[in-house]
Amino acid sequence: MSDRLRRTRSGPALVGAVAAAALVLAACSDANTGDGDTSNTEPGSADLQPGGDLVIGVTSDPDTLFPWRATQFQAVHMLGNVYGTLTELDQNLDVVPGLAETWDVSEDGLTVTFTLRDGVTFADGSSFGSEDVVHSLESIRDEETAAVASSSLARVDEVTAPDESTVVLTLASPDAGLFANLASVNLAMLSSDDTEDALNTTPNGTGPFTFETRVPNQSVTLARNDAYWGEPALLDTVEFRVIPDESSIVSSLQSGNVQMAVFDDPLVADTATGSNVNVTETPQLSYHVLQLNARRGPLADLNVRLAIQCGIDRQQVLDTAALGEGEVTGPITSPAYRSDPNARPCPERDVERAKDYLAEADVDGPVVLETIVSQGEYATSVNEAQNLKAQLDEVGIELKIEPLESGAYVDRWVAADFDAAVALNGGRPEPDGMYGRYFTSDGNLNEVAGYSSPELDELFAQGLLATDDDERKQIYDDVSRHLEDNAVWVWLFTSYTYTVTDSSLQGFVPMANGSLQYLRTAGFAG
Amino acid sequence: MLDTFLHNGVVQRVGQAVFTLFGVAVFVFVMLRAIPGDQITANLGTEAAALTPDQRASLEAYYGIDQPLIGQFFSWLGNVMTGNLGFSSRAQTSVADLTLQALPITFELAVLSIVLALAIGIPLGMLSASRPNSPRDAAGQAVGLAGLSIPAFLLATTLMSVLAAQFGFNPNGEPFARLFDDPLLNMQQMLLPALVLGFGVAAPIMRTTRTAVLEVTSDDFVRTARAKGVPPRRLQIRHILRNALVPIATMTGLQFGYLLGGAVVVEQIFSIPGIGRQVLLGIQQNEYALVQSTVLVIALAFVLVNLLTDLLYRLIDPRVRAA
Numbered sequence: 001m002s003d004r005l006r007r008t009r010s011g012p013a014l015v016g017a018v019a020a021a022a023l024v025l026a027a028c029s030d031a032n033t034g035d036g037d038t039s040n041t042e043p044g045s046a047d048l049q050p051g052g053d054l055v056i057g058v059t060s061d062p063d064t065l066f067p068w069r070a071t072q073f074q075a076v077h078m079l080g081n082v083y084g085t086l087t088e089l090d091q092n093l094d095v096v097p098g099l100a101e102t103w104d105v106s107e108d109g110l111t112v113t114f115t116l117r118d119g120v121t122f123a124d125g126s127s128f129g130s131e132d133v134v135h136s137l138e139s140i141r142d143e144e145t146a147a148v149a150s151s152s153l154a155r156v157d158e159v160t161a162p163d164e165s166t167v168v169l170t171l172a173s174p175d176a177g178l179f180a181n182l183a184s185v186n187l188a189m190l191s192s193d194d195t196e197d198a199l200n201t202t203p204n205g206t207g208p209f210t211f212e213t214r215v216p217n218q219s220v221t222l223a224r225n226d227a228y229w230g231e232p233a234l235l236d237t238v239e240f241r242v243i244p245d246e247s248s249i250v251s252s253l254q255s256g257n258v259q260m261a262v263f264d265d266p267l268v269a270d271t272a273t274g275s276n277v278n279v280t281e282t283p284q285l286s287y288h289v290l291q292l293n294a295r296r297g298p299l300a301d302l303n304v305r306l307a308i309q310c311g312i313d314r315q316q317v318l319d320t321a322a323l324g325e326g327e328v329t330g331p332i333t334s335p336a337y338r339s340d341p342n343a344r345p346c347p348e349r350d351v352e353r354a355k356d357y358l359a360e361a362d363v364d365g366p367v368v369l370e371t372i373v374s375q376g377e378y379a380t381s382v383n384e385a386q387n388l389k390a391q392l393d394e395v396g397i398e399l400k401i402e403p404l405e406s407g408a409y410v411d412r413w414v415a416a417d418f419d420a421a422v423a424l425n426g427g428r429p430e431p432d433g434m435y436g437r438y439f440t441s442d443g444n445l446n447e448v449a450g451y452s453s454p455e456l457d458e459l460f461a462q463g464l465l466a467t468d469d470d471e472r473k474q475i476y477d478d479v480s481r482h483l484e485d486n487a488v489w490v491w492l493f494t495s496y497t498y499t500v501t502d503s504s505l506q507g508f509v510p511m512a513n514g515s516l517q518y519l520r521t522a523g524f525a526g
Numbered sequence: 527m528l529d530t531f532l533h534n535g536v537v538q539r540v541g542q543a544v545f546t547l548f549g550v551a552v553f554v555f556v557m558l559r560a561i562p563g564d565q566i567t568a569n570l571g572t573e574a575a576a577l578t579p580d581q582r583a584s585l586e587a588y589y590g591i592d593q594p595l596i597g598q599f600f601s602w603l604g605n606v607m608t609g610n611l612g613f614s615s616r617a618q619t620s621v622a623d624l625t626l627q628a629l630p631i632t633f634e635l636a637v638l639s640i641v642l643a644l645a646i647g648i649p650l651g652m653l654s655a656s657r658p659n660s661p662r663d664a665a666g667q668a669v670g671l672a673g674l675s676i677p678a679f680l681l682a683t684t685l686m687s688v689l690a691a692q693f694g695f696n697p698n699g700e701p702f703a704r705l706f707d708d709p710l711l712n713m714q715q716m717l718l719p720a721l722v723l724g725f726g727v728a729a730p731i732m733r734t735t736r737t738a739v740l741e742v743t744s745d746d747f748v749r750t751a752r753a754k755g756v757p758p759r760r761l762q763i764r765h766i767l768r769n770a771l772v773p774i775a776t777m778t779g780l781q782f783g784y785l786l787g788g789a790v791v792v793e794q795i796f797s798i799p800g801i802g803r804q805v806l807l808g809i810q811q812n813e814y815a816l817v818q819s820t821v822l823v824i825a826l827a828f829v830l831v832n833l834l835t836d837l838l839y840r841l842i843d844p845r846v847r848a849a
Contacts, residue, residue: 244795
């Protein structure tokens with residue numbers, strides 16, 4: 001999962017959608033709204049018929065078909081069905097075997113031996129083996145390839161293949177996060193015979209579906225891979241149909257042209273009413289945050305940051321900006337390592353304490369923070385910024401809000417040219433992958449994160465060494481505490497995605513990382 | 527022969543057109559570079575912050591943005607001259623192919639919209655003009671005002687949502703059908719967008735018609751014709767409307783030109799893969815060559831439509847021919 005912001009353009013069309021919905025709501029019955037609890041929804045457990053063609057409504061074409069460089073939501077999740085990875089994540093985001101059937105870590109943590117699955121083939125019929133793994137991992141590590149996940153392999157020194165079904169990774173230092181990272185489609189296994197140019201038009205993977213056709217700006221169609229190594233999918237085909245306007249996707253769900261769509265704007269999901277559609281809410285790993293740049297101006301002072309931390313009622317931001325659709329969160333959103341949102345200075349808003357912190361701060365004159373906000377990239381950004389501004393005004397801190405078009409926002413963000421940034425960042429199933437690159441002093445996003453400390457460096461290093469689950473949980477709790485006590489950023493809330501499906505479509509399980517991998521267990525009932 | 531051309535100003539017009547197109551090319555080139563970010567940040571978003579300098583250099587070479595700006599401009603322009611409009615790395619196909627797919631769709635939508643607009647606008651304008659400041663004039667004007675002031679996106683989303691939710695009618699939820707592949711479905715898919723656009727364009731046509739008809743009605747020849755006993759219907763159509771056609775044709779040509787530029791909002795809502803969406807996607811992704819070439823094609827179409835409108839005057843009005 002990347003940190004790329006999800007694209008939900010809710011342009012002027014939304015106004016029309018709301019107006020139209022008001023008309024329609026009056027006449028329509030309620031949608032069945034699930035509670036997002038997937039624990040009793042086993043993938044593919046329903047009594048489903050093989051066959052059928054599923055149409056998924058998406059707002060945009062994938063912007064690339066090359067998995068190592070895909071960061072766009074639509075591209076990542078479409079390609080996730082076509083390509084295979086060494087490890088995979090199950091519905092609870094726990095690491096499970098993928099193309100590697102088993103793996104073994106040496107005592108010192110520096111040698112990892114993967115045993116590959118037998119009889120796996122690529123879509124073009126060629127067989128998958130250890131030389132493909134070596135080729136893939138080496139190419140990803142090569143800077144020339146410009147693979148977005150190359151840093152996930154930063155601790156890998158050497159990749160060798162002693163035989164056809166064994167791959168050995170030699171690490172410079174232990175890396176307990178490696179196995180979760182390897183499940184990303186950005187680390188997909190490609191055939192050593194393929195070239196980037198070929199794969200740009202004809203993806204060739206080992207996944208449960210094979211790429212069939214693409215009509216640029218209109219659709220991508222996948223077909224079931226009958227030679228898939230696991231349980232073959234039920235659906236004959238899956239078409240990702242581009243319908244650029246979200247309210248038009250809702251219309252297409254209601255008229256039955258489309259049987260599935262994923263929205264992240266609760267306003268749009270609310271309009272998806274009708275007796276034939278189900279809506280499932282799924283809490284997401286991505287988190288809404290006020291990023292602070294602790295290396296600039298008044299924010300270098302811990303007391304100013306703590307004043308901000310104490311001056312904000314997160315539930316109020318959630319309620320006003322996102323209709324209360326979400327949950328207040330601490331730094332880590334990975335299910336197995338989730339931070340306790342109350343373990344922070346001022347779990348409740350405390351304006352008096354905030355003012356005390358500000359009084360103790362060593363700053364001249366009023367605190368004014370240049371705050372960048374991405375306009376239109378996701379629905380709630382500007383509302384969040386306005387609420388934060390109103391709350392901090394009461395403390396005596398001024399947020400100078402700069403709403404920016406997404407390209408301008410990304411430029412400023414990448415250059416760390418801001419005091420504060422209202423952001424929606426992607427989360428990961430594993431906390432080192434999620435924050436190591438931000439908060440270790442040599443992390444590739446540390447400049448943007450604006451904070452590092454020897455304690456954090458030490459904690460992240462320990463986290464990679466630890467193999468025991470409880471020990472790791474304790475270490476990342478400490479990371480979380482350190483981030484909150486130093487008010488490094490102000491973590492706000494996580495939101496939901498809304499998976500709207502036709503009631504005849506069953507066996508699909510939405511995931512917290514947005515993955516559509518359970519299309520392979522989905523099918524039509526009756 | 528050359529004399530005739532010079533006399534008619536054809537050479538001059540063509541020269542002007544080429545100059546205009548060059549201006550458009552420079553303008554679009556500069557404006558695109560003024561948009562913050564580049565194709566790399568458009569593709570990777572905030573993830574671009576994690577790129578190492580070597581990775582970034584490799585991507586810049588891949589997208590061809592490692593060249594100096596002047597070099598980029600003239601190599602693109604040179605390619606366009608030879609018919610190579612560039613390559614879209616996003617769609618993995620040539621811009622010429624994409625444009626050849628999209629332009630006929632937009633052209634069809636523009637023609638249908640204009641036909642609907644004329645069918646609504648001209649009768650309505652004549653109706654209003656037939657008795658100015660009467661209730662029927664007010665009604666006609668009200669429809670015109672509605673056409674001007676109801677935003678296309680509101681009308682489009684409302685129509686679509688209500689028809690889909692209440693009647694299950696949503697041809698635009700089907701994959702787009704091209705005119706010659708499946709004319710029936712194509713017409714269904716074009717119906718609502720053409721109606722929405724046509725309604726909007728009908729308003730200026732209605733107003734122009736009303737003004738022009740009122741003006742012609744007060745001319746001497748109309749009084750003469752009436753005095754000679756020409757029946758009212760014949761008078762309206764053969765005498766008045768015929769003479770009011772020049773401003774109507776001007777307005778229609780202008781609107782048609784705009785429609786050829788792509789009706790982005792309506793194309794978005796109804797999932798019409800036309801030229802407007804192509805440009806919008808190109809801008810969102812900072813695909814420079816795609817946007818530059820497509821805008822140039824649109825500008826060319828606009829210039830051609832204006833030339834054709836000029837020619838049309840000669841057909842409509844013998845006085846222009848003589849001049």
